[in-house]
Amino acid sequence: MDNVMLSRMLFGSSMAFHIIFATLTVGMALMIFFAEIMRTVKKDDDYAILAKRWTKGLAILLGVAIPTGTIVAVMLSLLWPGFMEVVGQVIALPFQIEIFAFFLESLFLAIYVYAASRISPPMRIVSTFFVAFGAVASAVLITSAHAWMNTPQGFDIVNGDIVNVDPLAAALTPSFFATSFHVVSSAYMAGTFVLLAIAAYKLMNPHLSQREKQYHQKSFGLTLVFAFVMSVWTAFTGHDTTVMLYEEIPVKLAAAEGLFETQSEASLTIFGTPNPEANEVIGGIEIPKMLSWLADYDTDTVIQGLNDFPEEEWPPLFVHTLFNVMVAIGFFLLGVSGLGLLFFYLWRKRSRPMPRWLLGLCVAGGPLAMVGIETGWIFSCTGRQPWTIFGVQTTAEAATDSGNLGMIFFFFVVLYLVLLVITGFVMYYYFKRNPLAQDISAFESV
Amino acid sequence: MEPVYVALLLMWLMLFTYAILGSIDFGTGFWAMYYQRRQNDEAAKIANNYLSPGWKVTNVFFVLLVVSFVGFFPGAAPTLGTLMIVPFCLALLLLTIRSAFLVFAYSTAKYKEMLTLVSGMSGLFIPAILVSILPAAIGGFIEYAAGQQYILLNELFISPTFYTHIGFGLCTELFIAALFLSDYAREGGHMETYRVYRKNAVFLGPITLAFAVAVIFTLIPEAPWMFENFLDVWWIYTISLLAFAIGYSALWWPSSRNGKGQPRASFLLIVLQFGIASIAYGSALMPYFLYPDLTVHDAFTNEAMYQSLLIGYIIGMAILVPVFIGYWRLFLKDKRYLTSAEK
């Protein structure tokens, strides 16, 4: 295998691994902040217990998120020297500011966890606010760099040299706002769905004590509301991102939709396999005129197809599936959380438990949301191929030519697998050793 | 001052900060493991007391270092990255194992001992690996072939300077951490533990100094040009030696509270010594990042990026400094936290 391929595999798998933990910490930090607020407003200790247990989970996840983030940050220079040479000159600013966000998050998390008993309740809320703020700021800032790779600007290339650099213009590219809103909303969505899944899973256990049931219901209610809100928001931001593709990166939209011929009244094809010989998607579900309408609210809008672009600039066609999986998950989870809220509302007077099938769907929602995150990112990065900096630098130009990559890839993949297993084990072990009943009685005895 | 030197000064400041914080962090991880195994619970607990809130913040300094380097010197990062891919990846692997297992150990009482062993040992070698990158950059070990640069690993591995650098990395880390912990223990009033760490510092001080001298002398055959530069800045080294001597002697200064030794003064002076010596080492390396063909001027970024980064640092620091002060008060000063190790 050549160096470019190995670099892509190594970097892609490292990112895919980092993102599991990073995205979860973004969403969980927000929910901990809300739990702290609920605890203060409602004077209800159950929310204090929620915040405490979520924080423990967050601390374990950060134990992996932080070093793997360090891995990807350093690997950028190791694997993509050509790319980093441009990054350093044009888009170093968001990377630098991101460090300050990391500082905020780490410092306030330490204060919140290890100084909780020594700070005042308002200070607790302030700390969780800055933990959540630091986490989301780091997501937005890294997305700024990612958006710049898709729609690069803020510099000129004259005779191979980079000139007229404008760091602000580079940080605020045309795709920045749409993309970062979508990244933030989807990270919140994934984080809340994972917490919702845990609460739902607990509620499915028939042997819960009344007290435990109460607690899990509060957790379920709080996360359900946010899961729904974030799903709606993600659908809107996802739509904005698609419109951004239509305006800025039509070749990516064409690949995402599997559209070959440029046409007005383009239909939306869901799933199926794009086939270049047939010039269409085979076996998909077709919704007439929908794509044109979605792009511009006008069925006459002309959408560019892949055939408008040289074939060597096409992204791999399987991104169509990745894109569809992400969108399908988005709508499915929107439905699940919407139904959940409906039952919550209808049955609010009667103290009936949620139907088991609904709880089951919520449990499935956690892993599915993570699949949405993974497919979304892989779609976005692979859909940029063959470019690393769209239209400016190809992936082959960006990649390193050093040796030993195969061996390095092997070691890192083993590391990731081991960490995944141990993290799961540690979570399981910790929460088994420190059952809810213990936390409840600890709070009641104070 | 010329922009490139402002950037270098900032880089030095970050490198120095991380060298100290990283040494304390990894060294403390090692001591925590060591005293847990020796069943000196208080000494282990005090090390963990510093470590558990602190490791994340220290890690951010490492990222800061890497990111700032790419931002200020985009011309150098790719060359160094390509050349050093194996040692960097090794350091990353160890760093990940170390941090993750540190957190795992805090969460699982039953397997704590094994997890701490893994995290303590993997952390121990990180500074050594990072320091061992230096001799490779200084020259003599890089070759051009077919338009590409290679490290002559075979020659590196048989050269004494490689091993003196590694030895230096190892004992510096343990020495600085022991010194720091002795002060930290004294601050919390744990006099028993203070004496334990003071003894470690007393033992490691001369060894560290010996390695530092050995580093310089083993460099002579590999990088004579650098040794000539060393001679130009001999007076800086003299001051640094002086700071070391005074700082080390402070471990015996009388004190009404501690009986013997003033660890705070000792720690600060030794840190000062490292700062001064690293300036001497760094300025002898100038103007090269990679001898003989990668200079700081070639690698420097453009004017616009330089300015925006500078503004970024000023604003960022203005926001963060109050937070750092609050953090320091809560974890390095607050008696309620410091004395909690007794429980």
Ligand code: HDD
């Ligand atoms: C829970 C996860 C999740 C869900 C349910 C959705 N997305 Fe998404 N999507 C992401 C998570 C995500 C992401 C991981 O955050 C991506 C990857 C890169 C990025 O910018 O955001 C992304 C990228 C992304 C892109 C590509 C941006 C680019 O390549 O620059 C588009 C066009 C959409 N999304 C559109 C949608 C639509 C129309 C959705 C329908 C509801 C949708 N997404 C749901």
Ligand code: HEM
């Ligand atoms: C959109 C995707 C990403 C999200 C949402 C994200 C989010 C996060 C979060 C929340 C953390 C923990 C922060 C802390 O507590 O310090 C983190 C750590 C980190 N991430 Fe990511 N990240 C993403 C992608 C990346 C990429 C592409 C890079 C590299 C260029 C990166 C570099 C880092 C680094 C260096 C750390 C460790 C910081 C530390 O030492 O504390 N991340 N990330």
Ligand code: HEM
């Ligand atoms: C967070 C989730 C992410 C995932 C799962 C992810 C995944 C991937 C994958 C699979 C590749 C290989 C693409 C291919 O060769 O087909 C890749 C490449 C790359 N990604 Fe991402 N990515 C993520 C986020 C980011 C972000 C936020 C940035 C920018 C800061 C980024 C920068 C890059 C770069 C520089 C490459 C290599 C060059 C290239 O292949 O174009 N990635 N990523």
